[in-house]
Amino acid sequence: MNELLLTVLTLSLLGALLAVILYIVAKRFHVDEDPRIDEVEKMLPGANCGGCGFAGCRAMSEALVTRDNISSLFCPVAGGEVMKSIAGYLGKSAAEKSPMVATMRCGGSCDKRPKVNHYDGALSCAVVNTFYVGESACAFGCIGYGDCVHACQFGALHVNPETGLVEVDPDKCTACGACVKACPKGLFELRKKWPKNRAIYVACRSKNRGSVVMKACKAGCIGCGKCEKVCPFGAITIDSYLAYIDPKKCKLCRKCVNECPTGAIHIVNMERLAREPKPAAPKVEAPKRESNVEPKADTANKE
């Protein structure tokens, strides 16, 4: 009986003593943390994707609370609305950014960009890139082993087995930028997200001259410059035989789409412009452009 009593007493005493020590330590070494950090962290999406540039949502919320000027901070996953409400809660002014979406800029599907060799190594774009340019003859095109698909935390990317190309689901894409870093060919770009997921972009990154592009791929940009001439907003520039549509200047007028001889300019969720009947004489070469119908059908299939 005595032993039992002794044990209970010792343990109770020990417990009480430790509790006192813990209490003193907690009081003495208490770290004052802004309670707003927790609140802000709850408002953030909690994806911990690193798209903001911080290690995770906690680090981002700390930065949001502690910094005076938060206009350089933006969570691409949460978007403008949430950032505004966080800024309102903190009494600061938020950055105004229009929503973005990742865009994969290669249109060289299996039928347009024939394979010229067979690769049987490790199924990773990064590994392929250390060996050579890939199974097609184009040094810039999508390799198609989906390093970006693995990098995407939101399941917004998938490889279409029919085209062999990666496709982006704009509804799931949060523009965190993981795919931009993962692609060894630099095919992804974060572009402005238009209402109804509309988009116009040059689906090619080839800086080769036109004759080389034509040999490797039927859907590549040959740098002819027709789109640059027709663009009323000066949004299109040609550099190293490659057209680029500046998403800041583009107004989705669709004039360039009809001009492109190879269908390298992709148009998403929009109808093409009807062919203008007015300039009669020089545009008799219309039948030659029948091939333009193809890419349209292609885009329609994708959606």
Next chain:
Amino acid sequence: MKTFPIGGIHPSDNKQWSKDRPIEVMELPDQVAIPMIQHIGAPSTPIVKKGDKVLTGQLIGQAVGFVSANIHSPISGTVTSVDVYPNGQGQRRMMVVIKREGDEWMEDIDRTPDIKRDCKLTPAEIIAKVKDAGIVGLGGAQFPTHVKLSVPDGQKAEILIINGVECEPYLTSDYRNMLERGEMILVGVEILMRAISVQRAVIGIEANKPAAVELLKALITKGGYKGIEVQTLQTRYPQGGEKQLIAAVTGRQIAPPPALPISVGAVVCNVSTTIAVYEAVQKNKPLIERVVTVTGKELKETHNFLMRFGIPASHLLERAGGLPEGDVKLLNGGPMMGRAVVDITAPIIKGCSGITVISGKDTPRGVEGACIKCAKCVSACPMGLEPYLLSKLARLQKWDMAEEHNTVDCIECGCCSYTCPSNLPLLDYIRIGKQTVMTNIRARAAANNKK
């Protein structure tokens, strides 16, 4: 018999297809394409333009900076274009395309076949000549030779090691060079010894080339070459690696990068490079040709060609009776270190010691399994690394940890992938890790320099 202390494998050498084929001079092509990067370091700047007439041996690409190499025209004719073209791996390279008109050489090049042994030049003059001739390591690494020969202040070279190992399976270009151009090699060794001021040179040759060992030994006694000896080494891959060869010959180990072979007093040169040095110093001839092996079990004929650079691989294959039926794997180099070629119209460059053709049915990769932690790769690694771990770290993108485990030490010999019973593509991922870590290290150094 000596060899390097750790790791290594013994693949079947398959040299029987081409080792008895004497060196043949390849006929001149109608057109050559000369890439402006055929070396480690900064790409050279083309100094000719479309329409220019060039002579054989004329400088067409000027080296940029110290670690870079000059490039000379291998034929005489007219430059038809200076533009970006794909190389054998489809990557874009600046190339000078020259259309051949006759074969007119630069006047100061001595084309007589006699061996010229006397060399009264000072070390600095020899190195300057090597640099002007655009000589790079012809064993495959393409490291500019003048950089190797320029011993930094405070360090001293003690021994010159000549690499006649040719441990890579299939290839026989160095072997044929030793058999047929042995005298040139020995004079070249004397010149190199003079350039780095050493009294001792060792020619390392693997035991599977007894004829070369015998011949060079006989030539040394006959010619009275002082300080040069031939060392027979146990046949083991990758003995031709610079660090492995130094360890095999001298027993000295080099510290991890950035330490260089000179830190243990050794300078290593390939036998083919030695011939190029001889020709540059004694005959004023820049590096415009080399011996290239064309080999493979399925080829109708195998050859060892003495050929000018810039000739497309398809030319060589035509001479070898064309490509075999069905799928083939075409390698620039041998099966261990060689790079698969996807475009056979791409030109042969300085570092290409052979074209190996392996039929599709002999090459498929095995089905990838899981790592069973058998540590075969660890025993095979000649650098004492842990390939299974480095590969895993690269897959997980843990670059910092890969750096801690010395991934940059990897010499990419492929022993780990060769030995893996689970068919894991170990080297493929280690290479990514190595490249990324090296980029990180360089970025850090650049950031520190700014501060």
